[in-house]
Amino acid sequence: xxxxxxxxxxxxxxxxxxxxxxxxxxxxxxxxxxxxxxxxxxxxxxxxxxxxxxxxxxxxxxxxxxxxxxxxxxxxxxxxxxxxxxxxxxxxxxxxxxxxxxxxxxxxxxxxxxxxxxxxxxxxxxxxxxxxxxxxxxxxxxxxxxxxxxxxxxxxxxxxxxxxxxxxxxx
Amino acid sequence: xxxxxxxxxxxxxxxxxxxxxxxxxxxxxxxxxxxxxxxxxxxxxxxxxxxxxxxxxxxxxxxxxxxxxxxxxxxxxxxxxxxxxxxxxxxxxxxxxxxxxxxxxxxxxxxxxxxxxxxxxxxxxxxxxxxxxxxxxxxxxxxxxxxxxxxxxxxxxxxxxxxxxxxxxxxxxxxxxxxxxxxxxxxxxxxxxxxxxxxxxxxxxxxxxxxxxxxxxxxxxxxxxxxxxxxxxxxxxxxxxxxxxxxxxxxxxxxxxxxxxxxxxxxxxxxxxxxxxxxxxxxxxxxxxxxxxxxxxxxxxxxxxxxxxxxxxxxxxxxxxxxxxxxxxxxxxxxxxxxxxxxxxxxxxxxxxxxxxxxxxxxxxxxxxxxxxxxxxxxxxxxxxxxxxxxxxxxxxxxxxxxxxxxx
Numbered sequence: 001x002x003x004x005x006x007x008x009x010x011x012x013x014x015x016x017x018x019x020x021x022x023x024x025x026x027x028x029x030x031x032x033x034x035x036x037x038x039x040x041x042x043x044x045x046x047x048x049x050x051x052x053x054x055x056x057x058x059x060x061x062x063x064x065x066x067x068x069x070x071x072x073x074x075x076x077x078x079x080x081x082x083x084x085x086x087x088x089x090x091x092x093x094x095x096x097x098x099x100x101x102x103x104x105x106x107x108x109x110x111x112x113x114x115x116x117x118x119x120x121x122x123x124x125x126x127x128x129x130x131x132x133x134x135x136x137x138x139x140x141x142x143x144x145x146x147x148x149x150x151x152x153x154x155x156x157x158x159x160x161x162x163x164x165x166x167x168x169x170x171x
Numbered sequence: 172x173x174x175x176x177x178x179x180x181x182x183x184x185x186x187x188x189x190x191x192x193x194x195x196x197x198x199x200x201x202x203x204x205x206x207x208x209x210x211x212x213x214x215x216x217x218x219x220x221x222x223x224x225x226x227x228x229x230x231x232x233x234x235x236x237x238x239x240x241x242x243x244x245x246x247x248x249x250x251x252x253x254x255x256x257x258x259x260x261x262x263x264x265x266x267x268x269x270x271x272x273x274x275x276x277x278x279x280x281x282x283x284x285x286x287x288x289x290x291x292x293x294x295x296x297x298x299x300x301x302x303x304x305x306x307x308x309x310x311x312x313x314x315x316x317x318x319x320x321x322x323x324x325x326x327x328x329x330x331x332x333x334x335x336x337x338x339x340x341x342x343x344x345x346x347x348x349x350x351x352x353x354x355x356x357x358x359x360x361x362x363x364x365x366x367x368x369x370x371x372x373x374x375x376x377x378x379x380x381x382x383x384x385x386x387x388x389x390x391x392x393x394x395x396x397x398x399x400x401x402x403x404x405x406x407x408x409x410x411x412x413x414x415x416x417x418x419x420x421x422x423x424x425x426x427x428x429x430x431x432x433x434x435x436x437x438x439x440x441x442x443x444x445x446x447x448x449x450x451x452x453x454x455x456x457x458x459x460x461x462x463x464x465x466x467x468x469x470x471x472x473x474x475x476x477x478x479x480x481x482x483x484x485x486x487x488x489x490x491x492x493x494x495x496x497x498x499x500x501x502x503x504x505x506x507x508x509x510x511x512x513x514x515x516x517x518x519x520x521x522x523x524x525x526x527x528x529x530x531x532x533x534x535x536x537x538x539x540x541x542x543x544x545x546x547x548x549x550x551x552x553x554x555x556x557x558x559x560x561x562x563x564x565x566x567x568x569x570x571x572x573x574x575x576x577x578x579x
Binding site: 008009010011012014015016017018019020021022023024025026027028029030031032033035036039040042043044047058059060061072074075076077078079080081082083084085086087088089090093095096097098099100101102103111112114115116117118119120121122123124125126127128129130131132133134135136137138139140141142143144145146147148149150151152153154155156157158159160161162163166167169170171 | 173174175176177181186187188189190191192193194195196197198199200201202203204205207208209210213214215216217219222225226227228229230231232233234235237238241246247249251252253254255256257258259261262263264265266267268269270271272273274275276277278279280281282283284285286288289290291292293294296297298299300301302303304305306307308309310312313315316318319324326327328329330331332337340341352374376379
């Protein structure tokens, strides 16, 4: 365990590099990074092609029927890149192994339950926030957007407010 | 110059290639930083590991500083940059829900994907949860719509919302971040019981912090943004535009837009507020010529693709507004030719549908257009279906083509 912990990159260097990737994204495409947008495209495409009668009734799926292919978007290719990049880094640092990441005092089943619930809430919240920690909070901070910074403060503020009640999960 | 793709410097067909490339960098750095561990990520809320705060804020400050200087130098045109729109309550509600998601799940979408790739089964479950959450949003979209699309404040900047200058806000943010880095390091050391010897072996961050603060202090004392100077139009060019009628938009065009309820024009009433309150065109907003350059109107004028039309009673107040706006470098601004007076004289002088056989095609369609517009304005837009059908039978097919720009 201790060898794994020590070979992560210096966080400030990692932050600087991430900032440069983000800056490059703005300089090249005029837009920031994002992750949840791709998940939305996957959901829209899957649901709209599997159950078109259902999807036609909701404006949420309108982009699919407007002839736009949600899977051919900037955010989808960005996330395909993220998958490749993470694989590259994980393989090079020899960190690829199946495991469950959890606090010391909870069972695997509990962890899985909360991971599912947390993912659900994050997916839902990212729709209201028009982006997640990357698309709304980080990119919003880079361009100093009011909405992005509000979302960022709400994410971390809520996290700290409720951390005490979920402490058994992590400590 | 930049952004390169929207400005056409890089072929737009390569967009997805660059998305892939940037994504690889994004994923690589996230994994290298240790973001593939939920325990590490959640540490930010319990004080045992502040890696999230360090990486996140360093990245944000780096990109922000870069954008600040590049846009100042005119290398990055902010008009082409996507600035996250602000839907007030939706942004806050979304953040609160995500805060719960973060504590419970231990990941955010980006880090969850990275962790799932490196084999964390809990992260795979998290990603599945994310799909379900998005589906839930889609399913109840109609109930969420009012809050989701409500309280839209525009693509506004936080320094404008706070009434600060961009430079001051950037400096403040950087100082707060450096303070947060120092304090959280002390908290982390205490919670993890790190020995003083170990602390001494750490690299010092004095130099980069110092350089950042110096750079932002320098930014504070730089003269007014160069971009506006570079773009400031020459008076002779503007006079030529007025002379050649390029600055004008016809009353017909504006009537047509209002009648069709389209959203392409921004109508700006340049008269006094009292006159505006008494009567104005549908959808118009009131900005006097001396208010044009106020900072909070900037997002409105920066919508380059929409035509901004100034109008007054005649031409004079609109002309003043137009000169101010065009001189400041705002694009796509026009004067309603003849103002409201001309518009009304055209609309209301003779209320009869003229004998169309006497005109040529162009005149006939003009006359018909005015007749319909008159009906629209007099009846408040409520055209009864019968009358509509009668009109259509009367008018030959080809006269449906209405000259969009004519008359001036």
